[in-house]
Amino acid sequence: MAKxxxxxxxxxxxxxSPRFLGRCPGCGQWNxxxxxxxxxxxxxxxxxxxxxxxxxxxxxxxxxxxxxxxxIKTGLKEFNRVLGGGIxxxxxxxxxxxxxxxxSTLMLQISGQLSETKRRVLYVSGEESAAQIKMRAxxxxxxxxxxxxxxETDMTNIQDAIKEVKPSFVIIDSIQTMQExxxxxxxxSVAQVREVTAELMQIAKTNNITIFIVGHVTKGGAIAxxxxxxHMVDTVLYFEGDLHHTYRILRAAKNRFGSTNELGIFEMRExxxxxxxxxxxxxxxERLKDATGSAIVVSMEGTRPILVEIQALMTPTTYGNAxxxxxxxxxxxxxxxxxxxxxxxxxxxxxxxxxxxxxGGVKLDEPAIxxxxxxxxxxxxxxxxxxxxxxxxxEIGLTGEVRRVSRIEQRVAEAQKLGFKRIYIPKNNLQGxxxxxxxxxxxxxxxxxxxxxxxx
Ligand SMILES: Nc1ncnc2c1ncn2[C@@H]1O[C@H](COP(=O)(O)OP(=O)(O)O)[C@@H](O)[C@H]1O
Ligand SMILES: [Mg+2]
Numbered sequence: 001m002a003k004x005x006x007x008x009x010x011x012x013x014x015x016x017s018p019r020f021l022g023r024c025p026g027c028g029q030w031n032x033x034x035x036x037x038x039x040x041x042x043x044x045x046x047x048x049x050x051x052x053x054x055x056x057x058x059x060x061x062x063x064x065x066x067x068x069x070x071x072i073k074t075g076l077k078e079f080n081r082v083l084g085g086g087i088x089x090x091x092x093x094x095x096x097x098x099x100x101x102x103x104s105t106l107m108l109q110i111s112g113q114l115s116e117t118k119r120r121v122l123y124v125s126g127e128e129s130a131a132q133i134k135m136r137a138x139x140x141x142x143x144x145x146x147x148x149x150x151x152e153t154d155m156t157n158i159q160d161a162i163k164e165v166k167p168s169f170v171i172i173d174s175i176q177t178m179q180e181x182x183x184x185x186x187x188x189s190v191a192q193v194r195e196v197t198a199e200l201m202q203i204a205k206t207n208n209i210t211i212f213i214v215g216h217v218t219k220g221g222a223i224a225x226x227x228x229x230x231h232m233v234d235t236v237l238y239f240e241g242d243l244h245h246t247y248r249i250l251r252a253a254k255n256r257f258g259s260t261n262e263l264g265i266f267e268m269r270e271x272x273x274x275x276x277x278x279x280x281x282x283x284x285x286e287r288l289k290d291a292t293g294s295a296i297v298v299s300m301e302g303t304r305p306i307l308v309e310i311q312a313l314m315t316p317t318t319y320g321n322a323x324x325x326x327x328x329x330x331x332x333x334x335x336x337x338x339x340x341x342x343x344x345x346x347x348x349x350x351x352x353x354x355x356x357x358x359x360g361g362v363k364l365d366e367p368a369i370x371x372x373x374x375x376x377x378x379x380x381x382x383x384x385x386x387x388x389x390x391x392x393x394x395e396i397g398l399t400g401e402v403r404r405v406s407r408i409e410q411r412v413a414e415a416q417k418l419g420f421k422r423i424y425i426p427k428n429n430l431q432g433x434x435x436x437x438x439x440x441x442x443x444x445x446x447x448x449x450x451x452x453x454x455x456x
Pocket of ligand 2: 104
């Protein structure tokens with residue numbers, strides 16, 4: 001086959017050049033020219049033809065065959081949940097994350113489990129040799145007859161391998177190492193990544209093959225430069241976590257087949273990723289019972305409540321401006337709550353350094369954590385401990401009111417389940433439901449009200 005011609009197209013104004021130019025003559029922008037295939041438009045208008053030569057045709061909705069539709073469950077329940085209840089056959093899923101976070105490990109484990117359901121899995125790796133993958137597979141106890149390994153980066157060979165093996169699942173590890181030989185741009189460039197993804201999408205949709213694409217996130221937080229892949233795939237999952245902690249969080253950023261609020265928690269072990277069924281326990285396990293500056297919040301991560309300890313340490317400023325640091329919490333949220341404490345509850349915090357932290361390496365970002373932040377600051381500032389069996393939920397407004405939060409029943413039930421004896425919640429959240437037995441529910445209307453009750 002003759003080499004396809006390519007051209008460079010400005011992504012800003014559409015200017016076309018046969019060569020790469022640093023600056024677009026059309027609009028004057030720098031680095032906007034990206035290599036594309038000549039006639040790519042026309043090619044895209046060709047009918048979608050599967051490997052078996054089946055052509056896509058318009059169908060009446062009521063006659064669409066759904067025999068393949070049920071979701072496929074993997075052995076990792078957390079993974080199923082994040083996907084919205086299991087894998088949708090024929091979908092294209094992107095798994096993004098920092099290098100070393102465990103994307104290959106996760107995909108290898110998933111592949112192993114999928115191949116045990118008698119469906120074929122093709123694992124294409126552009127990063128490791130077959131021997132290296134085998135070594136890891138042995139450590140993770142992954143082995144199966146239906147599991148095919150293919151160390152390759154050339155898309156033409158990968159297409160051939162898919163035709164030959166006829167897998168139900170394909171893993172591409174990673175998109176940044178794959179290349180379309182017709183495109184001259186470097187491996188990992190925007191042009192290559194886009195072209196390869198478009199090709200994979202075509203394969204997935206016309207042959208009903210589920211494809212998982214692993215993508216490294218660059219420092220700026222984007223996958224391969226701009227987030228060019230997100231709109232092309234069905235589902236985008238991010239695998240994140242602190243490399244210094246063993247906990248990893250899988251989060252859906254986009255999902256055509258489910259909610260994006262779901263989140264799965266895993267622990268990285270020698271034998272691979274283990275799912276954490278009760279995340280609250282891990283975030284509370286190291287808590288000191290009689291410490292000051294600690295408050296437990298019931299935060300919602302998607303549809304699931306987790307209990308997290310919020311810690312505050314207030315110390316007098318020794319020189320210069322007061323320091324404010326927040327780890328795992330939004331800096332602005334902390335500043336705002338400190339300002340409300342000053343203005344509405346007469347705390348003198350200007351000459352105090354404040355260090356705040358959500359324990360366990362989680363990131364919390366929802367309004368309901370406000371009350372716990374305020375209580376932990378007050379507890380450290382006054383050097384009075386809080387009751388270790390208390391939990392706090394509530395948003396704080398600028399006038400010092402404690403505002404209603406969502407999903408109160410679930411939050412209270414979770415606190416009760418984990419043995420907490422009392423929970424402070426917004427007064428407006430008291431109506432319309434019956435609290436479970438075994439936990440005292442205290443409604444508070446304002447921040448001063450809450451402080452008075454907590455610290456008598
Ligand atoms: N023998 C081992 N025991 C425990 N953890 C390991 C071992 N080998 C590798 N790991 C973990 O696996 C991680 C690398 O995972 P990997 O799936 O290759 O990441 P990615 O594909 O996202 O770059 C390492 O950061 C380390 O935490
Ligand atoms: Mg990897």
